[in-house]
Amino acid sequence: MFKKEQNLNNLNEVETIIGESVQVKGNFESNGNIIVNGILDGEIKTKGAILVGDKAKINANIKAEEMAVKGKVIGNLKINGYLSIGGSAGVLGDIECSQISIEKGAEINGNIVVNEKNNKNDNKISKKETETEEDAILKNE
Amino acid sequence: MNIFVYDAYLDKYKKTIRIIEESLNKLNLQGKILYLKNIKNLKEAITNEIGSGAKTIISVGNDKTAISIINILANISENIPMAIIPIGSNNYIAESIGVPNEKEACYILSSRRIEKIKLIEANDLLFINNFFIKNKGTIANIDNSYQLSPQKDGSIFVYNLPPKKILFESIKINPQDNILNLCIETKPNSKTHLPIKSIEIINEKEKGILDNFTEIKTPIRIKASEKSISLIVGKERAF
Numbered sequence: 001m002f003k004k005e006q007n008l009n010n011l012n013e014v015e016t017i018i019g020e021s022v023q024v025k026g027n028f029e030s031n032g033n034i035i036v037n038g039i040l041d042g043e044i045k046t047k048g049a050i051l052v053g054d055k056a057k058i059n060a061n062i063k064a065e066e067m068a069v070k071g072k073v074i075g076n077l078k079i080n081g082y083l084s085i086g087g088s089a090g091v092l093g094d095i096e097c098s099q100i101s102i103e104k105g106a107e108i109n110g111n112i113v114v115n116e117k118n119n120k121n122d123n124k125i126s127k128k129e130t131e132t133e134e135d136a137i138l139k140n141e
Numbered sequence: 142m143n144i145f146v147y148d149a150y151l152d153k154y155k156k157t158i159r160i161i162e163e164s165l166n167k168l169n170l171q172g173k174i175l176y177l178k179n180i181k182n183l184k185e186a187i188t189n190e191i192g193s194g195a196k197t198i199i200s201v202g203n204d205k206t207a208i209s210i211i212n213i214l215a216n217i218s219e220n221i222p223m224a225i226i227p228i229g230s231n232n233y234i235a236e237s238i239g240v241p242n243e244k245e246a247c248y249i250l251s252s253r254r255i256e257k258i259k260l261i262e263a264n265d266l267l268f269i270n271n272f273f274i275k276n277k278g279t280i281a282n283i284d285n286s287y288q289l290s291p292q293k294d295g296s297i298f299v300y301n302l303p304p305k306k307i308l309f310e311s312i313k314i315n316p317q318d319n320i321l322n323l324c325i326e327t328k329p330n331s332k333t334h335l336p337i338k339s340i341e342i343i344n345e346k347e348k349g350i351l352d353n354f355t356e357i358k359t360p361i362r363i364k365a366s367e368k369s370i371s372l373i374v375g376k377e378r379a380f
Contacts, residue, residue, distance in 0.1 A: 019332050
């Protein structure tokens, strides 16, 4: 979990950066990772991760693969994977994700659903890989 | 045959020109010289040379010289490669394509490493490098889906070629990926980067500038053009 959080807070491959002094209005779609430090009103969809900086103000429903929130978000969050909510964050809206961490001091007002469907899939994959290794050993014997 | 187009301001660089010509002779890259100061219609002159078998057009000058040749080559049916020998200042295109100075330019011309670069449309004009406008009062409508407005003074650039100054460590600008790069810098130190396909720029007071030379009034619609140019590039190019 800690490693995931570190990765989210230091996105190496960023496609989009919205700076502090910029306001965006409308439907924002992306295929890569996004860092938001400015103001965004509308809707955000990405196949990558979103990092919301501590000075950001977002008024939007958000769909993403992973997300780290340090600023203010008004809107529903639908995150396929891991969601990290920092101590300075404020979220007003419903949250759906498969893993979550909430730091002391965070303000959340909404329903939180942590759906472990993705985790189960991860388990299935690792079990399958183990079986393959065992098969290989048996074959060698 | 090589056709060298010498800009009119090169009279101030006689010594540099002599050194370049010696290098070109050593590399067996001689050709015909067109002096811009003696030519009334460059398009006609270049088209005639291509008709007579010119294989490469070489811009000897700065960005302004290169842009005038790019606009001609982009609008003819033949695919004739172009090279740049940068002289003096305002040579940002040469820098981006890995041509650092006039001496290296001769070796790069000799190596003949050709890359096709898409040009960008701004209303009915073409540009290759970048578009610039001041932030103040600018509204940008992007990809027909969202609007962006800077809240503080600064500058807006749309890059096709990567600038020498690295804006973001993690972002690579590539003029061959059909993606434009919108970069906004606001004071004191806020930066925005968005990969976009098209943009409409509106500003009632400020004009935009294409490739550091050509002024253009808003509203301006910017998108990748179907037209492209084959450039002879250096190994040290930024893409």
